[in-house]
Amino acid sequence: MRAPIGDFDHAAPAPDCLDVLVAPVAAAVRAWHGDIPAEQIVYVDTDPDIADTAVFVEHYGRELLEQSANCVVVAGKRGGESTLAGCLVLSHTRVDVNGAVRRRLGSRKASFASMDTATGTTGMEYGGITPIGLPGDWPLLVDSAVVDTEWVLIGSGRRRGKLIVPGKAFADLPGAVVIEGLGV
Known part of the structure; x- marks a missing residue:
C-alpha cells in the first residue's frame, strides 16, 4: 500500500497494525465507526530519531x-x-489556549497539561499523542482547518509511527467539537 501523502517506506491500513499501536489507540481503531471506514486510516512507520518537524x-x-x-x-x-481536553490544530499553527480553549471549557485559566498528566491519562507517549484513543469523556477541540484538510498526518500514540487520516473523520471522534480559529 502507498500512503496518500508523504514518502514512507511502510504504509498499511491501521486495522492491520493493531499490534504496533498503544492500547487506547488500538482499541479506538477496533471500535471505529462512522462515515469513514477504519481501513482508510493509514499507519506509516517512521523513525523516532527524526521526529523533529523540520x-x-x-x-x-x-x-x-x-x-x-x-x-x-x-x-x-x-x-x-480541572477539566482535561484534547486539542487538534495544524502543525504550522498553535493552539489558542487563553482564548478559544478557555472559553470553550468555561475555565478561568487554561494551560498545557504537564507531560506526566498528558501521558499518564492518555496511555500514550509524549510527542506521539493522538486524538484517536483519547479518553471518551474528554472534550476534543478540533480546529476547522484540520477537518477541511483532505489527508492529515497525526501521531500514533507512540513516537515511532504516524497515522494518516481523512480530515473530515476528526469531526466524528468521541467528544469532538469543531472550532473555527482554534489554531492561530
Whole structure:
C-alpha cells in the first residue's frame, strides 16, 4: 500500500497494525465507526530519531508541513476543578489556549497539561499523542482547518509511527467539537 501523502517506506491500513499501536489507540481503531471506514486510516512507520518537524518533513516529504496536525492535552481550571481536553490544530499553527480553549471549557485559566498528566491519562507517549484513543469523556477541540484538510498526518500514540487520516473523520471522534480559529 502507498500512503496518500508523504514518502514512507511502510504504509498499511491501521486495522492491520493493531499490534504496533498503544492500547487506547488500538482499541479506538477496533471500535471505529462512522462515515469513514477504519481501513482508510493509514499507519506509516517512521523513525523516532527524526521526529523533529523540520527534519521529518525533509525526510518524508515537504508537503507534510501543511498536512500535519498536533494533538495536545490542555487543562482548564475553574474554582479548584480541572477539566482535561484534547486539542487538534495544524502543525504550522498553535493552539489558542487563553482564548478559544478557555472559553470553550468555561475555565478561568487554561494551560498545557504537564507531560506526566498528558501521558499518564492518555496511555500514550509524549510527542506521539493522538486524538484517536483519547479518553471518551474528554472534550476534543478540533480546529476547522484540520477537518477541511483532505489527508492529515497525526501521531500514533507512540513516537515511532504516524497515522494518516481523512480530515473530515476528526469531526466524528468521541467528544469532538469543531472550532473555527482554534489554531492561530
